[in-house]
Amino acid sequence: MAYADPPHPEEVAERPSRRTHRSPSGPQLxxxxxxxxxxxxxxxxxxxxxxxxxxxxxxxxxxxxxxxxILVTYRLAQEAGLNxxxxxxxxxxxxxxxxxxxxxxxxxxxxxxxKRRLIVIIKAAEIIFMAVAVAGFYSGHVVLLxxxxxxxxxxxxxxxxxxxxxxPAHLAPHELLAGNALIEAGTFLAILIGTIIGGVFxxxxxxxxLVSLGLLAVAVAGxxAAFFIPPALPPAPDLRVRLNIIADTAAMLGYARGxxxxxxxxxxxxxxxxVGATFLSQFPALAKDVIGADENVxxxxxxxxxxxxxxxxxxxNKLLAGAITMRFVPIAGLGISLFTIDxxxxxxxxxxxxxxxxxxxxxxxxxxxxxVGDLVLIAxxxxxxxxxxxxxxxxxxxxxxxxRVIAANNIWNALSMVAAAxxxxxxxxxxxxxxxxxxxxxxxxxxxALAIRRWLLPAVQPAVAxxxxxxxxxxxx
Numbered sequence: 001m002a003y004a005d006p007p008h009p010e011e012v013a014e015r016p017s018r019r020t021h022r023s024p025s026g027p028q029l030x031x032x033x034x035x036x037x038x039x040x041x042x043x044x045x046x047x048x049x050x051x052x053x054x055x056x057x058x059x060x061x062x063x064x065x066x067x068x069x070i071l072v073t074y075r076l077a078q079e080a081g082l083n084x085x086x087x088x089x090x091x092x093x094x095x096x097x098x099x100x101x102x103x104x105x106x107x108x109x110x111x112x113x114x115k116r117r118l119i120v121i122i123k124a125a126e127i128i129f130m131a132v133a134v135a136g137f138y139s140g141h142v143v144l145l146x147x148x149x150x151x152x153x154x155x156x157x158x159x160x161x162x163x164x165x166x167x168p169a170h171l172a173p174h175e176l177l178a179g180n181a182l183i184e185a186g187t188f189l190a191i192l193i194g195t196i197i198g199g200v201f202x203x204x205x206x207x208x209x210l211v212s213l214g215l216l217a218v219a220v221a222g223x224x225a226a227f228f229i230p231p232a233l234p235p236a237p238d239l240r241v242r243l244n245i246i247a248d249t250a251a252m253l254g255y256a257r258g259x260x261x262x263x264x265x266x267x268x269x270x271x272x273x274x275v276g277a278t279f280l281s282q283f284p285a286l287a288k289d290v291i292g293a294d295e296n297v298x299x300x301x302x303x304x305x306x307x308x309x310x311x312x313x314x315x316x317n318k319l320l321a322g323a324i325t326m327r328f329v330p331i332a333g334l335g336i337s338l339f340t341i342d343x344x345x346x347x348x349x350x351x352x353x354x355x356x357x358x359x360x361x362x363x364x365x366x367x368x369x370x371x372v373g374d375l376v377l378i379a380x381x382x383x384x385x386x387x388x389x390x391x392x393x394x395x396x397x398x399x400x401x402x403x404r405v406i407a408a409n410n411i412w413n414a415l416s417m418v419a420a421a422x423x424x425x426x427x428x429x430x431x432x433x434x435x436x437x438x439x440x441x442x443x444x445x446x447x448x449a450l451a452i453r454r455w456l457l458p459a460v461q462p463a464v465a466x467x468x469x470x471x472x473x474x475x476x477x
Contacts, residue, residue, distance in 0.1 A: 038178035038317045046170035047179060049228035053119065054163055055186045056222035060126065060215060061152055062194030064133055065095065067202040067211045068145050074203060076142050087142065091149055098153040099414035103161075104248035105241065107407025110161040111400060112239040115169070115232045122159050123223040129155065130219045134212040160410050165403035168394045169232035174322045180391045181317040184383065185310035192306040196299065236400040249411065255401060256408040262397055264456045266409045268329065269389040270416035271448050272382060275336065277417040278424055278441055279305060279378070285434045291350050291371075293357040300359055301375060308376040312383020319384065324395050326388050326452075326460055333449030335381035340442035343374035347435045392460060 041047040069088050077084035109118065129151045136144035163183070171179045201210045242248060257263050283301040287293040312332075319328055349367035350357075362368040397405040427437050 038181055038314065041171070041175065041178055041182060045228060046230050047182075049225050049230075050163070050166065050170075051182060051186055052225040053123065053222050053229065054159075054183060055190045056218050056225065057123070057126070057156070057159060058187045058190035059194040060130070060218045060222065061156060062191045063198045063211070063218065064130070064152060064194075064215055065091070065149060066195045066198035067137075068149060068198075070199050071137070071202050072142065072145075076140055076145075079140065080142055082142065087146075091146065094146055094150045095153040095156075096414050096417065097150065098157040099410055101245060102154060102157045103407040103411045103414075104245060104252045104404075105243060106158040107161045107252055107404035108239060108241045108248060109158070110165050110403030110407070111234065111236045112241060113234050113237075115162050115166045115234070116226070116229045117231075118162055119159070119166075119226045119229060120223065122155060122162075123219070123226045126152075126155055127216070127219045127223060130215040133215060137208045137212055157410070161403040161406040164390060164394055164406045166229070166232050168399075168402065170230055173324065173395055176395055177320055177322050177324060177387065177391045178317045180394070181313045181383075181387050184313040184387055184390070188306045188309040188313075192303060195302065235402070239400075252404050252408045253411065256405060259397075261459045262393060262405060264459050265389050265392050266412050268448075268452055268456055269386065269393070269409055270412040271445075272386045272389070273413045274416040274420040275441060275445060276309075276382060277420040278437070279375075281421065281424060282434050282437060286347065288356070290347055290434050291357065291362065292353055292355075293362050296359045297357065297362050300362075300372065304372045304375040305379045308379025309383045311376075312380035312385075313387050314383070315380065316384045316387040320388065324388065324391050326392065326457055328384055329388055330449045330453040330457070332381040332385040333452060334446060336378050336385065337442040337446040337449065339374045339377040339381065340438050340445070343371060343378070344435045344439045344442070346371040346374055347438075396460075 042051065069091060072087050072091070073084045076082075077087055129148050132151075133145065133148040135141075136148060164180075167179050167183070168176060197214070198211065201207050201214070204210070256266060280302070283305075284295075284298050287295075287297040287301060291297065316328070346367050349370070350362070350365050353361065363372075393405055393409060394402065424437055427440065428434075432440070
């Protein structure tokens with residue numbers, strides 16, 4: 001596919017695509033055109049400002065969320081005479097709720113309106129939300145802080161379809177995999193950093209002041225970065241936004257269900273989030289109840305898992321050389337199962353100690369290194385698994401529906417994480433230990449990997465012609 005000289009940024013628009021079969025002589029799904037050095041994208045204005053905006057948004061989400069959870073657990077719940085465990089559970093639900101309520105509206109607006117302008121509005125709203133959060137921290141008002149958490153969930157709900165929808169407007173098809181790899185790697189590193197600093201600072205002597213200043217500073221920096229994102233004119237400016245949540249959601253999910261390749265890709269994508277949510281939710285119990293280790297080992301697990309996802313995301317572009325193909329997805333899925341099974345056995349190989357093990361004591365055992373290695377490798381496979389799925393959704397959805405496809409995918413992701421929580425609770429109440437939960441997950445995940453090989457790969461094999469208005473790699477935009 002040839003690319004003409006780029007128009008002025010204000011004229012960059014997403015042209016309607018044609019989901020038609022290519023002729024045998026045309027470029028095929030998985031073909032490679034000048035595979036880019038993925039880090040070179042970080043030197044371009046058409047990618048770097050979006051990357052920075054996304055990174056800071058994910059950091060602030062988790063910075064605020066973990067600071068709130070720690071503050072509620074160790075101080076506010078007791079002061080207010082409330083049940084801390086119930087509040088923390090409610091906090092998780094409040095953050096997820098907007099994905100069910102507003103994803104359809106978010107997708108519609110992202111397809112109808114200019115995306116850079118929407119991002120600027122969303123990031124400006126984040127500053128207001130953080131200002132309210134500062135008031136909540138200083139007043140100790142639990143309801144106010146929970147309201148801000150809900151609003152940050154709304155922020156993420158509206159930003160997601162724009163973030164993934166705007167990438168194909170500024171990147172060539174052979175750059176999409178690299179762009180998604182960097183976005184995923186940056187997101188998980190931001191989650192790690194935000195989670196750690198939120199938990200570390202909030203209970204210190206000047207914790208509320210430090211956290212408040214940090215949240216506001218990150219929000220302002222995110223808005224400043226958003227101003228440098230090149231415009232992307234709307235692909236469906238005449239789209240009608242009814243603000244009927246039920247009807248819009250049903251229509252959006254129905255559209256996705258009507259395209260087998262996109263629908264199966266969404267299901268595979270959602271399975272990744274189910275697996276990831278299960279691991280992340282059980283790290284504290286794995287460390288404390290199974291291994292007999294302290295909270296620093298929980299942080300070690302989180303760090304290993306997050307770094308693994310980032311490494312796997314970056315490795316994916318190297319493995320596929322920029323090609324948009326699913327061929328490694330089922331292999332990565334089987335890798336997740338293999339290393340999860342080894343984690344099951346490694347977790348039983350650490351002998352019981354008299355007290356809680358610190359990081360040094362835990363890593364004093366070969367089984368400790370083995371377990372951390374398993375977590376890294378599970379996550380590396382996860383990164384290789386997820387990046388092609390997101391890239392395929394972007395490259396092979398109709399331009400006029402792209403953001404709504406991403407929004408529909410977000411709803412499935414939210415449902416999968418809720419399903420993960422329910423299934424985990426049922427297994428634990430049924431007498432399963434945490435290692436047994438992981439072992440069960442490994443077995444089911446292996447079946448899912450085989451199902452992907454059996455049904456998803458054939459569904460995405462027919463070559464699909466997609467026109468995406470993007471500047472060439474050499475463009476300063």
